[in-house]
Amino acid sequence: MTSSSKSMTAELPSYTIRVSDRAKCVRLSISIESGLEVVIPANYDRHKIPEIVQKKRDWIIRNQLKLDQREAFFQSQAPHELPDRLNLQSLGEEWKVEYEQVETKLRGIIIKEEQSSFRLILKGNIADIEVCKFFLKQWLMQRAEVQLSKWLRKVSNRVKLPYGNVAVRSQKTLWGSCSRDRNISLNYKLLFLEADVVEYVLLHELCHTVHMNHSDKFWNLVRKFEKNYKILDKSLNRSWQIVPAWLDF
Ligand SMILES: [Zn+2]
Known part of the structure; x- marks a missing residue:
């Protein structure tokens, strides 16, 4: 692995795998609650997952950034106070x-x-x-x-x-x-x-x-x-x- 490809993988958040009976194909989702999730149909070949995650890296980074901005904004809003x-x-x-x-x-x-x-x-x-x-x-x-x-x-x-x-x-x-x-x-x-x-x-x-x-x-x-x-x-x-x-x- 070259150093540049190493840093490419380092940018991606870690993910969890969730098997869904209803999923027909692989789907990625990212949220504050569950982080990055790879949803796969039952019997799906898990060896393919790392490649799919790499292919979707632009999407992942873009959406991770959105969540980070959201959290930063949230923290700046004095959330501990009661509303008037x-x-x-x-x-x-x-x-x-x-x-x-x-x-x-x-x-x-x-x-x-x-x-x-x-x-x-x-x-x-x-x-x-x-x-x-x-x-x-x-x-x-x-x-x-x-x-x-x-x-x-x-x-x-x-x-x-x-x-x-x-x-x-x-x-x-x-x-x-x-x-x-x-x-x-x-x-x-x-x-x-x-x-x-x-x-x-x-x-x-x-x-x-x-x-x-x-x-x-x-x-x-x-x-x-x-x-x-x-x-x-x-x-x-x-x-x-x-x-x-x-x-x-
Ligand atoms: Zn919709």
């Missing part, structure tokens, strides 16, 4: 968050919601930041479950693409996904994004009920309903900067 407002752009709502220390034997926090003035008041042992965050996240999840489900139903009716169930989840890097049974899951953090970007995510997942990939056929279907899909997809890629850092800390 929640800007739910998708719904056009900006909530003011207030904290009130109240003597209580319970560890929990009560959230009082004042719809008319968009005020949330957290009462209880507010010195416990982790507990406050937990209850704020719960509140956001519930709001997302109601609002995003309604929204998905509306878009589905408009484009006439039916789906199975919808679930709202908390994921660090994934905005949404669609299973083979046409069940759609959506990230509650979509609440913080702009409405047209959220609408694009809903449409994108609904188009996956027809095409389970990112083939030309898939993008043609997306284009049929949303001409600006490329611009929206780009904004979506940048959108993690809008999500408050305290949520993931």
